[in-house]
Amino acid sequence: MGLHNAVQRLGRAGSLDRVATPLAGAVTRVVRPGALKDALTGKALGHPLHPMLTDLPIGALTSATVLDLFGGARAAGAADALVAVGVAAVAPTALAGATDWSDTYGADQRIGVVHALANTTAAALYVVSLAARLRGRRTMGKLFALGGLSSMTVGGYLGGHLSYSRGIGVNNTFFHVQPDEWTSVLADADLAEGTPTTATVKGTPLLLYRASGTTYAVDSRCTHAGGPLEEGDIDRTACTVRCPWHGSVFRLADGSIVRGPASSPEPAYDVRTDNGGIEVRYRR
Numbered sequence: 001m002g003l004h005n006a007v008q009r010l011g012r013a014g015s016l017d018r019v020a021t022p023l024a025g026a027v028t029r030v031v032r033p034g035a036l037k038d039a040l041t042g043k044a045l046g047h048p049l050h051p052m053l054t055d056l057p058i059g060a061l062t063s064a065t066v067l068d069l070f071g072g073a074r075a076a077g078a079a080d081a082l083v084a085v086g087v088a089a090v091a092p093t094a095l096a097g098a099t100d101w102s103d104t105y106g107a108d109q110r111i112g113v114v115h116a117l118a119n120t121t122a123a124a125l126y127v128v129s130l131a132a133r134l135r136g137r138r139t140m141g142k143l144f145a146l147g148g149l150s151s152m153t154v155g156g157y158l159g160g161h162l163s164y165s166r167g168i169g170v171n172n173t174f175f176h177v178q179p180d181e182w183t184s185v186l187a188d189a190d191l192a193e194g195t196p197t198t199a200t201v202k203g204t205p206l207l208l209y210r211a212s213g214t215t216y217a218v219d220s221r222c223t224h225a226g227g228p229l230e231e232g233d234i235d236r237t238a239c240t241v242r243c244p245w246h247g248s249v250f251r252l253a254d255g256s257i258v259r260g261p262a263s264s265p266e267p268a269y270d271v272r273t274d275n276g277g278i279e280v281r282y283r284r
Contacts, residue, residue, distance in 0.1 A: 003157070004161070004165070007111060007158065007161050007165075008107075010110060010111055010114060011106070011107030011108070011110050011111050012107065012110075013110055014110075016110040016113055016114070017109075017110065019113055020109045020110055020112070020113040021109075023113065024101065024102045024104075024109060025102075027098045027099065027101070027102040028102045031095075031098075031099045031102070033247050033259060033260070033261075034259075037099060037260055037261060038259065038260040038261075040095060040096045040099040040100075041096075041099055041100060041260045041261040041262075041263055042096075042260075042263040043257055043259075043260040043261075043262070043263050045263060046263060046264060046265075047169075047171075047263050047264065048096075048100060048169040048263050049096045049263075050093065050096040050097040050099075050100050050169070051163065051169065053089070053092060053093040053096055053097075054093055054097075054156075054159070056085075056086070056089035056093065057086045057087075057089040057090050057093055057123075057152075058086075058152065058156065059086075060082045060083070060085045060086035060089065061082065061083065061086035061087075061122075061126055061145070061148065061149065061152065062149065062152075063082050064079045064080075064082035064083045064086065064145060065079075065142075065145050065146065065149050067079035067082065068142045068145060069142075076138065079133075080130070080133045080134075080141075083126055083129060083130045083133065083141075083145065084130060086126060087123065087126050087127055087130055090119075090123045094116070094119065094120075094123075097116070097119075097159075098116065099261070100168070100169060100261070101113075101115075101116065103224070103225065103246045103261055104168060107166075108162060108166050108168055111158055111161065111162055111166070112158075112162060112168075114158060115155050115158035115159050115162065116155075118151050118152070118154040118155035118158065119151070119152060119155035121148075121151040122148045122149070122150075122151035122152035122155060123148070124148075125144050125145070125147045125148035125151060126144070126145060126148040128144045129141045129142070129143075129144035129145040129148060132144060171223045171264040172221050172222065172223050172224065172225060172226040173219045173221055173223050173264075173266070173267050176203075176204040176205075176219060176221070176267065177201075177202040177203055177204050178202075178204060178267055178269075178282035179201055179202055179280075179281060179282055180281065180282055180284075181281060182272065182274075182279040182280070182281045183201050183202070183279060183280060183281065184274075184277045184278070184279050185199040185200070185201050185206060185208070185217075185277075185278055185279065185280050186199045186208065186277070186278045187276060187277055187278070188273050188276050188277060188278050189276070191208055191210050191215065191278060192210070193210050193211070193213075194209075194210070194211060194236060195209075195210075196208075196209055196230050196234060196241075197209070197230075198220055198230045199278075201269075201280055204219065205219065205220040205221060206218070206219065206220055206269070206280065207219070207220035207229045207230050207241065208271075208278065209234060209239075209241075209252055211236050211239055211252075215271045215273075215278065216239065216252035216253060216268075216271065217268070217269040217271050217280045218241070218250065218252060218255045218266045218267065218268050218269065219255070219266055219267040219268075222243040222245065222246075222248055222250075222262060222266070223248075223262050223263075223264040223265070223266055224243065224245075224246055224248050224260075224261055224262035224263070224264075225245055225246060227243040227244055227245030227246065227248075228244065229241050229243055229244075229250070229266075231244045232244045234252075238251075238258075239251060239252045239253055240252060240258055243262070246261050246262075247259070247261070248260055248261055248262035250262070250265070250266040252268075253268070254268050254283070255267055255268035267282065268283050269281060269282055269283055270282075270283050
């Protein structure tokens with residue numbers, strides 16, 4: 001657990017806020033809610049875009065180093081081409097990652113800024129490596145590539161910690177129990193027209209809302225970061241709810257995403273009234 005504990009301590013290093021906070025603010029000002037942010041966060045994919053993009057630079061740059069070490073003179077051209085491809089793939093990968101990172105806080109944001117620093121260092125070393133290769137200085141190019149690979153490994157470890165230990169980018173409703181059978185959740189008289197109301201079904205929190213006589217039910221935790229949708233703004237005309245934390249907008253009718261940064265739709269429920277009570281059933 002030595003590495004894990006070291007990263008945990010990194011997350012408690014408040015001094016990193018002097019870099020992380022203004023940098024996250026700058027990213028937020030550049031990538032504002034809208035089509036660009038939706039694309040970078042993976043709205044159309046159903047999951048975050050950044051992890052998928054990382055395969056491009058990591059795969060190309062790691063392969064280049066393997067050819068440098070074991071490919072011999074005949075593989076020199078292929079190794080150089082892979083370094084060029086990897087360097088070119090850094091910008092979109094970094095932009096998608098920065099967009100996701102700008103919506104984090106505290107320890108996650110601190111670890112994320114070191115993750116970004118490690119990967120930026122790796123990219124810079126590979127750029128120098130490529131320049132050296134183009135000048136015919138292959139030994140220097142290989143040495144800088146090894147340095148880049150080392151820094152990229154550090155960045156990859158921190159990225160894995162954020163995803164798999166801290167849960168960044170994970171659908172926050174994935175582990176919620178969603179009943180397939182009609183289940184009573186609330187008395188019909190307790191749901192007023194136009195008033196967001198919460199209830200639970202098998203331990204899963206729900207947001208219920210009635211507009212023009214139609215009752216809607218969705219999971220009340222935002223899939224993006226777990227924000228409380230019952231505290232968000234509801235557009236009665238469009239029948240949408242806006243997460244109060246990061247501004248994701250979902251349709252109450254089916255949980256689909258109107259605007260990110262959420263990339264996973266909200267679990268939605270069929271609703272009926274029976275014997276004066278409201279019953280819900282997960283809609284597949």
